[in-house]
Amino acid sequence: MTMSFTVTKVAEELVAPSGGGGGAQPSLPLSSIDHAMGLKFFVEVVATYEGGGLLQSPADAIRAALARGLAHYYPVAGRLVVSDEGELEVACTGEGVWFVEAKASRYSLSDLRNLEFPLAIPKEELLPCPPPSLDQHEMILMLQVTELKCGGFAVGVKFHHMVFDGIGAGLFLKAIGDIARGLPGPAVEPVWLREAIPAPPIRHPKPPPTVAYNFVRSLRDFPPHAINAIKDSYARGTSHRCSTFDALSAVLWRSRVRAIGLAPEADAHFVFPADVRHLVNAAAAGAYYGNCVYCSTVSKKSELVARAPMAEIVGWIREAKASLAAKFAAWAAGDFEDDPFRVPIGYDTLNLSDWRRVGFHEVDYGSGAPRFVAPLNHHVFFAGGILLKRPAPEQGVRFVGQVVTREHEEDFVQQLKEFV
Missing domain, CATH: 3.30.559.10 (Chloramphenicol acetyltransferase-like domain)
Structure with missing residues (x-):
């Protein structure tokens, strides 16, 4: 003991x-x-x-x-x-x-x-x-x-x-x-x-990361009315609907790009993993529990991300999601020049995962669903955030992550306050 x-x-x-x-x-x-x-x-x-x-x-x-x-x-x-x-x-x-x-x-x-x-x-x-x-x-x-x-x-x-x-x-x-x-x-x-799972040849082996960052922990709750305001604004401007992930991804990416002060012509990247079980035979055979995701990357000039209307950024993310099946099929067939799994990981990149529906919030050992789920990893090599359900009984989404260093924390928080 x-x-x-x-x-x-x-x-x-x-x-x-x-x-x-x-x-x-x-x-x-x-x-x-x-x-x-x-x-x-x-x-x-x-x-x-x-x-x-x-x-x-x-x-x-x-x-x-x-x-x-x-x-x-x-x-x-x-x-x-x-x-x-x-x-x-x-x-x-x-x-x-x-x-x-x-x-x-x-x-x-x-x-x-x-x-x-x-x-x-x-x-x-x-x-x-x-x-x-x-x-x-x-x-x-x-x-x-x-x-x-x-x-x-x-x-x-x-x-x-x-x-x-x-x-x-x-x-x-x-x-x-x-x-x-x-x-x-x-x-x-x-x-x-x-x-x-397809096994195309790896064209460019991914080198291990070498630059570590002193990230601070960020936490921000988005109640339903804040999320719906973003989604409603997008619908009014485009006559299309967007998901909660689309809306919050756009908010978080633009807020972070504005906060970290990249050079105007520098590339800013947004990376998110998408489940592709429905695109492989593993979907019909049972509960496939191995890694079955494809990493989508959206890259734009920093100045463009910082100045773009929210609806435009949402559109870029939706375009990346819409191209998922075609890009995954091309990768599976070996039809690629640069390995899509060799994603950017520098400070110019935001990585965002959505845990709201992966299953953690539905695990019930006999006393009901969890009150709250929390990731506890400490990342130093890449800026990573996760979307979670807010603690029960609250509704909405919680963002937790390590995506900015101390010098950019205040600016990042101020940018997010616009949407909460």
Whole structure:
């Protein structure tokens, strides 16, 4: 048992698959997209829950459901190893997922302030970490359940991005929730099916990033009336509708470009991942949980982005979305000059992901949907933001990210105030 100032970790163990599931191949290759995007890191996410419902002991229920769920997601209980070709692959060893049961008896959900920074409980205490005797870099997923004094609890997850994308991790966690609520197994059976992902030749291998930035954390809530005002303005000017993602992407990109002061003729980039499961055979076969996204990039001169009406920027983003199928088909056929997964990552680039529908907000272990979901990664090599649902019961969208340095923070905040 280990103790800290705020959290007591009362049980730590490897949870192995129960009830079979050992029929997987000894080793499984990863896909071209798994390898293409620079994903050799763990995504860190915490979700907070009310107590009650079906759960008398959240940790016990989730631990038992995890063991049964791994029988369906057997590769997740394995380890990442280097193949004879020098590439990472999954060895289906069945060793298990590192699981931690913890208690934070001094804290209730209200004390956590919806996981806004600075965190009331340091993230290291809400996330699982195996002992030195286990190499966590080989692991695929780790999970911690921290029970609070009010009966609520927090679920901290670290999943390896080489094996899961956001939708894939959401599918896995929803499967654990299905079983914790009494279902015999996942509502949709998972598939590995990496062979369904196209594997065109990589023309220009992506070099690792070398420039680190001292980003500050940004948080901004967009209530429904603010979002609808942007969407209504676009509709009046164009006679077309736009999505919430289109509207907020335009706001965030222009606000950031204005704040960071790029040279007028410098390129400004906006990058966003789009799910392409509907464009590959993985869509019909079950719950495909590997990386299945295509990165769309919109590039314009800085001065043009800074001065453009919001409707024009929305139009650029919508055009990029409309071209997704054709561009993905061209990439799959090897019909490209520059690898589209070699996206810009400098300070002139905003990367934005939308987590509102990847599944994290729908994971129910027996006491209902989470009150709030928070990403906890600390990025230094690229400006990255995430769109989330606002903490229940509030409506609208929360933006969290690390997208500007301290010198540009005030200007960025002032730009966003125009829209909130």
